[in-house]
Amino acid sequence: MIRGFARVMLGLFLPFVFLISGCSKPFVYPEDEHSQAEPPRSADWIAMLPEGEIRRQVVLGCTPCHQIGPPVAYRKSVEEWREVIGRMKKIDDDLDLSLIRLETEELAQWLATNAKLPKHGRYVATAPADIKEYPAGAKTGFYHDMAVSAGRAWIADYFGNKLYGVDVDTGAVEGFDLPVNVAPGKPGGAHQIDTTRDGMIWITFTKAEQVIRFDPVKKEFKVYSGFEKGGNVQYFVVDADRYIYEDAEGGIWMTHFSRVMLSRLDPKTGEIKVYRTAQHPYMPEKSVHLYAAVADSRGRLWFTETHGNRFGMLDPRTGEVMVKNMPEPWAGPKRLAIDKDDVLWIPELATGKITVYDTRRDKVVDWLTLPISGDFPYGIRRNRYTGDFWITGSGSDSLYRLDPKTRKFSIYRLPRRGAYTRTVSFADNGDIWTNYASFPNAHTQTPFDSGVVVRLRPQ
Numbered sequence: 119m120i121r122g123f124a125r126v127m128l129g130l131f132l133p134f135v136f137l138i139s140g141c142s143k144p145f146v147y148p149e150d151e152h153s154q155a156e157p158p159r160s161a162d163w164i165a166m167l168p169e170g171e172i173r174r175q176v177v178l179g180c181t182p183c184h185q186i187g188p189p190v191a192y193r194k195s196v197e198e199w200r201e202v203i204g205r206m207k208k209i210d211d212d213l214d215l216s217l218i219r220l221e222t223e224e225l226a227q228w229l230a231t232n233a234k235l236p237k238h239g240r241y242v243a244t245a246p247a248d249i250k251e252y253p254a255g256a257k258t259g260f261y262h263d264m265a266v267s268a269g270r271a272w273i274a275d276y277f278g279n280k281l282y283g284v285d286v287d288t289g290a291v292e293g294f295d296l297p298v299n300v301a302p303g304k305p306g307g308a309h310q311i312d313t314t315r316d317g318m319i320w321i322t323f324t325k326a327e328q329v330i331r332f333d334p335v336k337k338e339f340k341v342y343s344g345f346e347k348g349g350n351v352q353y354f355v356v357d358a359d360r361y362i363y364e365d366a367e368g369g370i371w372m373t374h375f376s377r378v379m380l381s382r383l384d385p386k387t388g389e390i391k392v393y394r395t396a397q398h399p400y401m402p403e404k405s406v407h408l409y410a411a412v413a414d415s416r417g418r419l420w421f422t423e424t425h426g427n428r429f430g431m432l433d434p435r436t437g438e439v440m441v442k443n444m445p446e447p448w449a450g451p452k453r454l455a456i457d458k459d460d461v462l463w464i465p466e467l468a469t470g471k472i473t474v475y476d477t478r479r480d481k482v483v484d485w486l487t488l489p490i491s492g493d494f495p496y497g498i499r500r501n502r503y504t505g506d507f508w509i510t511g512s513g514s515d516s517l518y519r520l521d522p523k524t525r526k527f528s529i530y531r532l533p534r535r536g537a538y539t540r541t542v543s544f545a546d547n548g549d550i551w552t553n554y555a556s557f558p559n560a561h562t563q564t565p566f567d568s569g570v571v572v573r574l575r576p577q
């Protein structure tokens with residue numbers, strides 16, 4: 119296995135070669151797959167762009183905040199594209215995210231030439247579900263993630279620094295001020311919300327550079343500070359049961375969006391220890407976006423680099439670090455999941471595929487294609503109660519369920535256009551939870567003046 123990785127390390131320093139087949143051929147749906155009843159969605163718009171490096175860069179640069187294309191994020195003329203892309207680059211710079219790598223002029227020309235709004239969406243067979251939406255929080259907020267604990271669904275506002283708990287039975291909402299260390303009116307940058315096995319809520323704050331633990335029963339906060347400045351503390355390492363991973367000594371781990379490193383926090387003492395991973399051969403550290411990570415059964419941490427287009431492993435016991443290129447260029451590995459056999463399920467934002475990698479055999483064992491072309495899967499979560507995977511159909515207003523044995527997908531359509539989702543949570547009664555997580559929130563077309571938590575009950 120180590121030898122396999124060493125080979126890849128060598129490969130990293132060879133020139134980057136693009137191996138995308140059918141590079142410039144636009145995707146055309148067979149006529150009968152269009153349906154008058156289906157509105158065109160973001161995925162339909164992306165599917166019509168010519169496959170290749172630029173399309174993948176558009177997905178990587180433009181979909182981290184909102185859907186691109188319909189319902190609102192599209193333009194027609196090159197002047198309009200130029201204006202809007204300039205505005206987007208400013209938002210990207212102001213938040214110090216380094217997401218949009220293509221030049222404004224090149225991108226404006228390319229989109230004006232290649233982007234077309236399809237008249238209708240594509241028909242797909244969907245699975246039945248009882249879906250309920252729960253409004254919570256300010257409309258101007260940005261709610262990146264959600265988690266369920268203590269009979270409530272929790273969302274946090276990136277800009278407004280507030281936590282909202284929605285009672286899963288009554289829909290009643292309770293709001294809490296988040297005690298983050300930022301100047302009044304500045305965003306704390308609430309990012310991931312997840313839970314440890316004891317039901318505690320944990321939140322990362324990419325702007326305040328803090329982590330907060332919240333006891334949803336006693337309603338008490340504990341604030342952890344001292345994370346690397348400018349690192350954008352981002353994402354808790356999760357385990358196969360989709361809980362926040364706790365190592366043998368009780369430590370929890372997080373990634374940093376702007377650094378190639380992971381941090382370990384001792385929740386008892388507040389001590390933080392930093393573990394560096396590997397620099398990228400040609401990308402500045404800030405642009406690599408070491409995004410998500412999972413822990414295997416031996417306590418090794420497996421991570422993805424979305425823009426760096428690699429995945430890798432850190433073994434905290436030995437300090438060993440290994441990285442591998444994704445099999446495809448500009449694939450955009452995002453929020454991966456791990457199963458009980460230490461197999462990684464890595465969603466590729468820019469290809470709409472899932473790389474399945476067996477860590478024990480050091481081998482890519484499958485490459486699955488989502489049933490909706492042009493979709494960009496932000497996250498895969500393993501349902502601890504059933505072993506199924508749930509994937510966000512972030513560009514198709516849907517959630518997918520994947521049976522890992524048969525490799526069959528079911529599509530559950532969410533009831534709103536622009537229903538951009540980033541995560542899925544699971545309840546022991548079989549309910550599936552997510553939230554509309556677009557920035558800006560208003561790109562999801564709901565009748566509510568608020569954020570929205572969604573409960574999906576497969577029928």
Ligand code: HEC
Nearest residue numbers: 179180183190191192202203205206209210217218557558
């Ligand atoms: C860092 C987050 C972020 C990224 C990345 C981003 N956007 Fe946006 N986008 C926003 C926000 C916030 C708004 C609403 C404010 C505005 O329109 O200026 C918006 C609005 C838009 C709109 C206008 C929608 C309307 O109401 O008419 C378009 C079009 C758009 N984005 C396209 C793009 C494209 C193309 C890219 C990639 C080059 C991109 N966005 C990348 C955050 C982002």
